[in-house]
Amino acid sequence: MIPAHALDVLAPYPRLLLAVSGGPDSVALMLLCAKWRDQGIPAHAPDIAVATVDHGLRPGSLAEAEQVGAWARRLGFTHHLLTWSGEKPATRIQERARDARYSLLARCARETGAAAVVTAHHADDQAETILFRLTRGSGVAGLAGMAPVAGLDGTALLRPLLGWRKSALIDICAAAGHPFFTDPSNANDAFARARLRKLAPALAEMGLDTDALLRLGARAARADAALDACASELRARALLETTPESARFDAGALRAAPLELLQRVVATEIARLAPQAQIRLDRLERAAAALAAALCAGKTLRLTLGGLILESAPRFLALRPAPRRRTTPPEAGDSS
Template sequence: MPADIPLPDADHTLAPLAAHDSLLLAVSGGPDSMALMLLAARWSLRETKRIAVATVDHGLRPEAAEEARRVGEWARALGFEHHILRWEGEKPRSRIQERARDARYRLLADCARTVGASAIVAAHHADDQAETILFRLTRGSGVAGLAGMAPASRLDGLALLRPLLGLRKQALEALCEAAGQPFFRDPSNENPAYARVRLRSLSALLAEQGLSVDALLRLSARAARAEEALVEAAAEAAAALPAMRDASTFRVAAAPMAALPRELLRRVVAAEVMRIGGAEPRLERQERACERLHEALAAGASFKTTLGGVTIALATHALTIRPEPPRRRGSPAVKKPCGADPMTKR
């Protein structure tokens, strides 16, 4: 490890956590999360906070249980209470990393509520952010996706904080080494069966072509600024619409919707779909539906589709969004005369 890497400062790094009196640190035992725990131990506000540590044992590796136990020893040595959270039950055969992540966040949220923490603190860092941007870039993500992980977001009613996003992995490993703090390395991070690992193996080649970690982080920052502006513009556009809104209906004249830029049209429609239907449709479905809606608005034509459990209908110079009608149940079976064609329409 290069000796000239500056070590992170606890008070500066953890300043975004100051608003919370009780925190749950997600610590896997890797160098990133161990560095997070070391910084929390050195934080000048530590004595004014309730800080607990949780380690998730996904049950996917034989050594995971012992690693979780060791993390507990390290946490208690630093004066933190420690909880081991186990992902019980049969494990899925496909999309294992995605489903393990969902299980991990669910377990952490349950633990946070149990210990009375208002925020979960994750150890994602700048290299994780660059990897996330590259992963989403290869999948054609929108502006929001290219903004990457947010420093602060919400998870099941709790704050999810990522104070290390401005730090490189090398600096976090250097902090552990300087403190003599052991850590584990997860072998799945080297398994080429996972798309992220395959992308990581290309990092040197991509950097030679200009797509370095720094370049990806610049892209993330620019996308985040653009997303912030678009969110605000869409909210202002929605508020300015002469629309009728109630719990199950959105109705507005076609003309002001036709005047919206296509991206704002998509965002306004998607917001109403989620307000009425509750589910957020995939971006690709939003784009397809709203592109067709835009064309119908421009042509003064009728249009109807379903999206996220609601019906979007354009007719008589007005756009209406409301829940899909219940599906019709089949009519009761009717006894046919002998010899009737079984394909005859009833």
């Protein structure tokens, strides 16, 4: 049984929105939260509601979502049924469904005043995520896996069960005599994660089992935190001036820094100045390498990334918004 303190991360939030699909993981989360609330742990329990997303990708999904609503109300929770409407994509279905799901959950949280969305990701999910990212060549941050506390469109995203195995969650459902649904897409070879699951026994024989992947993730998380701390110190030491729209750093302070730290300083500023920018790691790496080479050579370099101009000069590195592209033809005689 999962101890009560597993849910301590939820206590500071006055209102929570549980993401419950109807699978054993999220049903167990709902059961645990009901017990946590009923036993008075903590003394001032948060107000908890449940949300289920109907992706509309297979027959019966709406009926399942409605059944989850009945289960939630039986446990004393308000239930919100969220629908991913409109035409569905033909490619990258799971990725886009996940994005739509998180967007719907974040919007529901804002509309209902929930301070956090809670998901039932567990240790097996974490190991699978680390393996998936390993196959994609992720950096240290990616190999750290999912964080127990993260952000989601201005709302907190909480994963209180990352330290617990899926088998323990199934046991909770069994002990309560509570039914759950099984998603057939989990065994569909059309999806990369399903194919990875089928490779798990062979990988485990070679030593790359769930425990090994979790150790890798924990070590990557420690390394990532250390690198972030060093990058923060470098940023503070090198910063010359900052505004809501720009930043300027001392080139000398950055010149001797390891490339990874320079890259993280640049990434932090891009996230601050252009929070909507989605930049692939390989593009960030190329930009950071080019800036580092220019800094070391004392040359001037200007490049655009994430809607910002990054300019390296002998004495400074600056970031500022790129000019907006002209959307209409210039007037006759306009040579600007």
